[in-house]
Amino acid sequence: MKKYEGLRVLYVGSHPLFTEGASAVHMMKMCQAMANLGIDVECVLPGRVNKERLFSYYDIKTPFRVASIALSGGLARRPLHGFLSSLYACGKKEEFDLVITRDLVFAWFATKVFGVPTVYDAHHPPVNWAAERTIASFSRSKSLLGMSFNSRGLHDIYFCLGMTGQNPVVAPNGFEQEAFEGEHDISSLRERLGLPIEKKIVCYCGNTYRGRGLEILVRAAAQMPEVEFLIVGGSERDNALWREMERQEGLANFRIEGFVRQQEVASYLLASDILVMPYSSRVTIRDGTEAGKFTSPLKLFEYMAAGKPIVATGVPSVLEILRPGENSVVTPPDNAVEFIRALELVLADPELCARISEGARSDAAEYTWEKRVESIISGACGSSV
Numbered sequence: 541m542k543k544y545e546g547l548r549v550l551y552v553g554s555h556p557l558f559t560e561g562a563s564a565v566h567m568m569k570m571c572q573a574m575a576n577l578g579i580d581v582e583c584v585l586p587g588r589v590n591k592e593r594l595f596s597y598y599d600i601k602t603p604f605r606v607a608s609i610a611l612s613g614g615l616a617r618r619p620l621h622g623f624l625s626s627l628y629a630c631g632k633k634e635e636f637d638l639v640i641t642r643d644l645v646f647a648w649f650a651t652k653v654f655g656v657p658t659v660y661d662a663h664h665p666p667v668n669w670a671a672e673r674t675i676a677s678f679s680r681s682k683s684l685l686g687m688s689f690n691s692r693g694l695h696d697i698y699f700c701l702g703m704t705g706q707n708p709v710v711a712p713n714g715f716e717q718e719a720f721e722g723e724h725d726i727s728s729l730r731e732r733l734g735l736p737i738e739k740k741i742v743c744y745c746g747n748t749y750r751g752r753g754l755e756i757l758v759r760a761a762a763q764m765p766e767v768e769f770l771i772v773g774g775s776e777r778d779n780a781l782w783r784e785m786e787r788q789e790g791l792a793n794f795r796i797e798g799f800v801r802q803q804e805v806a807s808y809l810l811a812s813d814i815l816v817m818p819y820s821s822r823v824t825i826r827d828g829t830e831a832g833k834f835t836s837p838l839k840l841f842e843y844m845a846a847g848k849p850i851v852a853t854g855v856p857s858v859l860e861i862l863r864p865g866e867n868s869v870v871t872p873p874d875n876a877v878e879f880i881r882a883l884e885l886v887l888a889d890p891e892l893c894a895r896i897s898e899g900a901r902s903d904a905a906e907y908t909w910e911k912r913v914e915s916i917i918s919g920a921c922g923s924s925v
Contacts, residue, residue, distance in 0.1 A: 542578025544917065549574055550632070551583045552625045552641040554618050558597055560775055560799045561826070562747075562838050563663075567642070568598040569716055573909035575602040582607055582636070584628060586621040599803035601718070622646035630654035638685055640916065648674050651681035659916060660705070661688045664825060664834065665697045672701065679703040688916045691857045694834035709919030712861065714909040715841040719806040729811035739768045739793075740887060743812035745805060746839045748774025748782060748796075749826070753818030753853060756876045758785045761794040763880060767887070771796045772808045805839075809846040814886055817843070817852035821873040832856055832873075847901035849893045851882045861907075867899035 551571050555563035567583070574581040582605040585594075589608040594600070609624050622645025629639055629650055639658045641647055650656035660679075666672035675698075678684055686707035689695040698704045730737050748754060748771060761769040771782065771794075779796050786794045800808065809815060817840065825831045832855035840861055843850050850868040852858055853875075864870040869886055871878040886893055 542576075543914070544574075545578035546580075547578075547917070548580045548636040549582075550629055550636045550639045551581055552622075552629065552639055552643050552646050553583060553585050554621050554625075554641075554643040554646070557585065557587070557589065557594065560773075563642075565598060565802050565838065566663075566713065568594075568600060569714070569909045570640070570913065571604050572600050572602050572716075573714075573913045575604045577910055577913060579913075580636075581605065584609065584625050586617065597801070599716075599801075618643075619645045623649055626650045626654055626656065629656045644671060644674055647684075648678045651678045651683040655683045657683055657685050659686050659688060660684065661690075661711075661916065662694060662698065663690050663836070664829065664831070665694065666701070667829070672703075676701070676703045679705040686916075686919065688919070690836035691834050692860050693857050694836075697834060707919065709915055711912045711915040711919070712907060713836040713838050713841060714907045714912045715838065715845045715904065717845065717908045717910075719803070720810070720842075720845040720847075720904075724810045726811055729807050733807060733811055735770070735811055736768050739766070740814070741768045741770055741812040742814045742816055742883060743770045743772060743808060744816050744818070745772040745809060745842070746774075746817075746837060747826070748778040749824070750781075751820050751822055751824040753820045753823075753873070753879075754782055755785070756818040756879050757816065758782065758789060758791070758794065759876050760880045760883060761786075761791050762789050764883070765793055767793060767883075769794045770808070770812065772798075772800055772805065774798060805842060806846070809842060809848065812846075812848060814883060815843040815846065815848045815850050816883075817850070817858065818879055819853050819855045819858065819873060821853075821855065823855055823873075841904060841907040844900040844904035844907065847897050847904075849886045849896050850900055851879065851886060853879065861903075863899065863903070865896070867896055867903050869896060 553567035557564050571583045584607045591606050622643045625646045626649035642661045647660045650658045684705050687705040688709050688711045692710050695710050757769050823832050835857050853873040854870045862868040869882045871882050
């Protein structure tokens, strides 16, 4: 019998599907992890959703039920989805034990109006005064079973605002373990992906807007022509800046792959020699909010699972996970000289390479999506389930 067999969870998602962002990946992998644990999960999504396309796009291997609420576009889409989803949840209260959601509007209506047992899964601080007041209001609701936070830094931000609710739990993001299991032939992966077979490859995976430190990688590529620098991810609009810098520098060893489907990410990481996160001290999320204290990037856990040496900058939320010298090499943010020196050190020291690679792979076992689900249910819900 699976650990949570018999538990019934409604997951209310609100982020747009089939985009380049990580939020939709997060909610699909959370639902799959719940299904893997034996939970009877239903995912409520905005818009008309083709389930077959959805599961194929996000590489979902353990199916779960999907309910879609048809909506038009525009600024009202997300709050309207939150309200309509709360009506849906209210009407089905007898069919599930709890709801997990990142949707602020849903959480307010569900807990304050309809008495739906809810766990609010926070991933960023309140974006404005209205959001702060909304969270403060439902954080005291008896129907709020708990709040989860994707980093210790985010928990502390909410704690200082006096609104962590009851049963707060820190649950960092995760990775899909199956994608990194088994033996992987690097030459075969590189041949399939069109990557150079013989060169060392330094790979960055993720968003590419400003604040991610990619200018350090451009500089590194200019100083290390024998190494291939690979950028996986980002929109074409964001990548245009780095393509122009690549052109101006005349770089032949700086490759921007652009956005790839989630199921291909592991292949690029496994085909590389070093995985990097050169975040600046003012790293932001998409809306421009500085995120160094609270971000929990999916790529960090995928990097660790890949069992490759990681070179990163020491922004606070990353240092909640990385252990310098044990599962990574960490340098100060905004210091290209130190970052390039760290790359050269890792490339030149096989013993260091092996030690931090094994440390990262070993630590990754604590950051699967299933572990995250278990933390939220056992921590935030306590004895309620």
